[in-house]
Amino acid sequence: MKIGIITNLVQIEQFVKEKMATATPFEWMRATGGNTGNVAFVQGVQAILGDDINIVNWGDNPEAVNKYYDHLVICCANQIGAHVDLAGWADRLTCFDLPVTFIGLGAQSDEIGVIPDVPEGTLRFLEVASKLRRDASSPNIITRGSFTTEVLQSFGYDSAPLGCPSQFICPEKDLGEKCFKRQKSSKYPRIMTAAGNPWHPSAVLEKVLVEIVNKYSGDYVLQHPLALFQLASGEQNTLTISQQKRLKEVYSFIGDLDEVAQWFSSYSVFFADTQNWMQYSKHFSLVLGPRYHGVALPIQAGTPGKVIAIDSRTEELSLTTGVPVVKYAEVQDLSADELVESCYWTQDDAENYDNVREQNAAKYILTLESNGLTASKHLKSLCSASV
Numbered sequence: 001m002k003i004g005i006i007t008n009l010v011q012i013e014q015f016v017k018e019k020m021a022t023a024t025p026f027e028w029m030r031a032t033g034g035n036t037g038n039v040a041f042v043q044g045v046q047a048i049l050g051d052d053i054n055i056v057n058w059g060d061n062p063e064a065v066n067k068y069y070d071h072l073v074i075c076c077a078n079q080i081g082a083h084v085d086l087a088g089w090a091d092r093l094t095c096f097d098l099p100v101t102f103i104g105l106g107a108q109s110d111e112i113g114v115i116p117d118v119p120e121g122t123l124r125f126l127e128v129a130s131k132l133r134r135d136a137s138s139p140n141i142i143t144r145g146s147f148t149t150e151v152l153q154s155f156g157y158d159s160a161p162l163g164c165p166s167q168f169i170c171p172e173k174d175l176g177e178k179c180f181k182r183q184k185s186s187k188y189p190r191i192m193t194a195a196g197n198p199w200h201p202s203a204v205l206e207k208v209l210v211e212i213v214n215k216y217s218g219d220y221v222l223q224h225p226l227a228l229f230q231l232a233s234g235e236q237n238t239l240t241i242s243q244q245k246r247l248k249e250v251y252s253f254i255g256d257l258d259e260v261a262q263w264f265s266s267y268s269v270f271f272a273d274t275q276n277w278m279q280y281s282k283h284f285s286l287v288l289g290p291r292y293h294g295v296a297l298p299i300q301a302g303t304p305g306k307v308i309a310i311d312s313r314t315e316e317l318s319l320t321t322g323v324p325v326v327k328y329a330e331v332q333d334l335s336a337d338e339l340v341e342s343c344y345w346t347q348d349d350a351e352n353y354d355n356v357r358e359q360n361a362a363k364y365i366l367t368l369e370s371n372g373l374t375a376s377k378h379l380k381s382l383c384s385a386s387v
Helices: 012-022 025-031 038-048 062-068 087-096 120-131 146-154 175-185 201-215 226-232 241-250 257-267 274-281 292-300 312-321 336-343 347-370
Strands: 002-006 052-055 071-075 100-105 141-143 191-194 219-221 286-289 305-309 325-327
Touching: 002 038, 002 062, 012 025, 025 226, 038 071, 038 100, 038 274, 038 292, 062 087, 071 087, 087 120, 141 146, 146 312, 175 292, 175 347, 191 201, 191 292, 201 219, 201 257, 201 286, 201 336, 219 257, 226 241, 226 257, 241 257, 274 292, 286 292, 286 336, 292 305, 292 312, 305 312, 305 336, 312 325, 312 347
Parallel strands: 002 052, 002 071, 071 100, 100 141, 191 219, 191 286, 286 305, 305 325
Antiparallel strands: none
């Protein structure tokens, strides 16, 4: 089978090879689809597929795509909600006219249980997606979790709640146990902190996250938004007046905006490929923060971590993949030391992570195969012999 993958990354291999060291913040965001965590998702998709894979772009000639490929795999995001209209996807997929499997689709809501409103174009997309199933009796949408599956079901569409494929990047089966052992053996605590979004109410966490970076020889890992990359690159003067005002409010404890930019320049890091991200995270004993991939990817390298969920997206992904998680409102009043202590893993965390991961791998295999796709040997190796 010839599989075409549609992602939101833009010429990422060329970017990493030729442009990354000198790229502007705008180039960083363009290459990584607006959030560097997307590189983890895409590598996860590539790791679980066993067929011949090539990149397809939404703007490619539909006739050529239809003629060359047998199946399309779409890397999705939190696109089910009032904030996104997927009418364009519906139109383009109709033109491609190929069997399609969607991986990682998520619903956007302030909290789990609240069904979001969606535009008419998104409802039309769901109808088109249903018609492009290879097997009418099997779902062709893999969601981020049970909440998104519940949302899709409310509109009359089936899906499989299996979480993000980035949970399968590491080839080791007992990954949770490895994380727990690393935690117990670490003599020099260093904390990797996944920075949040200054424009979200959870920005109240950033003060303690910065304190953790300063106190625990840490780094402040950026994924989004663009304004933080501009700060880290010393381009604070390119920010709008309203952006500057908000950043001054959130990070006023550091100093004025120039001092904030100096701190970002010294302590923030960001990545455009998963292998460097994972390798770098091995220098740390723990990772925590509001970004799911900022925590989940270091776990793939054996560094334990905990997500501080700021909305339904991050909470749902964490619960579905077994990554330890806590709602930000439950920890926003903790001191730096208290927050770090609350994020350490227990033996139960390690066992739960490994059990959930193996179960998800088995279900991923069944779902891929029901869609006519071949699961990779890598993915199959994560299951027990009896699966």
